[in-house]
Amino acid sequence: MDLHPSFWPLAAVLISILGAIPIMLSGRNPNVREGWTLIIAVGKFLIVASMLPMVLSGGGYVFTLVEAFPGAPIQLRVDPMGMFFALIASFLWILTSIYSIGYMRSLQEHDQTRYFASFAVAIGATIGVAFSANLLTLYLFYEVLSLSTYPLVAHERNAEARASGRRYLTFLLGASIAFALPGMLLCYSLAGTLDFTQGGIVAGTASPGVLGLMLVMLVAGFAKAGIMPFHPWLPAAMVAPTPVSSFLHGVAVVKVGVFSIARVLLDIFGLDVLGTLSVGAILPYFVSVTIIVASLIALTQDNLKRRLAYSTVGQLSYIILGISMLAPAAVMGGIMHIASHAFGKVTLFYCAGAIYVAAHKKYISDMSGLGRIMPFTFGAFALASMTMIGVPPTAGFVSKWLMLNGALDSDQLALLAVLLSSTLLNAAYFVPIVYQGFFGKPTAEIAAVSGIKEAPLTLVVPLCLTATISLAIGLYPYFFLSLAQLVLP
Secondary structure: OEEEEOOHHHHHHHHHHOOHHHHHHOOOOHHHHHHHHHHHHHHHHHHHHHOHHHHHOOEEEEEEEEEEEOOEEEEEEEOHHHHHHHHHHHHHHHHHHHHHHHHHHHOOOOOHHHHHHHHHHHHHHHHHHHOEOEHHHHHHHHHHHHHHHHHHHOOOOOHHHHHHHHHHHHHHHHHHHHHHHHHHHHHHHHHOOOEOOOOOOOOOOOOHHHHHHHHHHHHHHOHHHOOOOOOOHHHHHHHOOHHHHHHHHHHOHHHHHHHHHHHHHHHHHOHHHHOOOHHHHHHHHHHHHHHHHHHHHHHOOOEHHHHHHHHHHHHHHHHHHHHHOOOHHHHHHHHHHHHHHHHHHHHHHHHHHHHHHHHOOOEHHHOOOHHHOOHHHHHHHHHHHHHHHOOOOOHHHHHHHHHHHHHHHOOOHHHHHHHHHHHHHHHHHHHHHHHHHHHOOOOHHHHOOOOOOOOOHHHHHHHHHHHHHHHHHHHOOHHHHHHHHHHOO
16 A cells, blocks of 8 residues: 555544544533634545545555554544445534534533543544554554543432542453453564564464464453443443443444454454454354343343443444455445444434434333334334344345355354344344334323424434434445455555
């Protein structure tokens, strides 16, 4: 890949991190504060998108901040994998910002200035992870993201929020310090570099046992991916406002976890080395347990956000499953699922927030008949549910179809069974919500409402748009597939 030195990767990171300053300074004027939020969000996306033509042509951009260690600079690099993630995250931040304005104003939430400033820093760290040129840079931005999202998780400032915030930091910082940092040091001692390189950097550097240990440490260290048993922080974080939940699940935090693991699998180890490791062969079956167990737990949850949280735990592991199958089709399916899950899951959380704002309902058992007075919200929820299930022609069908083909190509029939059975479980916990919303007997409270009572347009427009995009990706997947194809060695 032909790399061109450029300030643009750093600009894509800093525009929102430095943008937190004018957001904080304009706290007494909500219109100005939120204007800054939208200007920064649009600016970030435009900067990221401006680098796309170079990536599609086979090139990229690089910016070195400082040479921290020989072979391990703090460096940003724009390549196909990073561009794939950064485009999705920066675009969805625009919609999440609009949604946040409507949500926070409708409920007259406290500490809105701190909320929007923390959001700005967090999305800057997310793009930093996307454009990291090596494991050291990724690790630093990963930790910045954990710290900057803590105020968002603990936003309510009550006992439950503080406890959830502590659990959030304990799992994320604890796992990264205890596992990812030693794994990174071991990698540097073996390879002499931490650079992300297509095909990996550790071939022939150590015995399979040592490389297997390093793989376990790095996968366990990125707890944002939600692999069991490192998942309890994720349902606990649902105490946060719904825009935060959508940001955690669809836009940034959990995607950073699986993106980091994808980088480790593809660009630190490489598919060839993974194929020689017994731990690498076990990994797809290990994450399969998370997929099935999380789906079963989701079936038992009556709180809508908690059901969506456990759904996320399972859906994230599809991404790791696809890549760890090692078959080219499955790897592309895993990468594609980053996009399909992002647009589908952010829609579902947008819908949960719109339902709470318009009807003050949090429990699925209280939503019978609600779809009749909130048809746009429940229609979007239905479409996003189809994406999560993998119903054609949605985005989820494309990614799951590729993974199914990869399982067949590599004769991994047990993983084929996991994909099919988990899809049925996805349907089991999503379809009843949609059916109950549109066709269930309305409660007395809902039956007394006449006419359509949707949430404000600032909430409804983003959820309708993301639901439509999840369908569009399924109908026209070629753009994301072309980027995913460039990631493969």
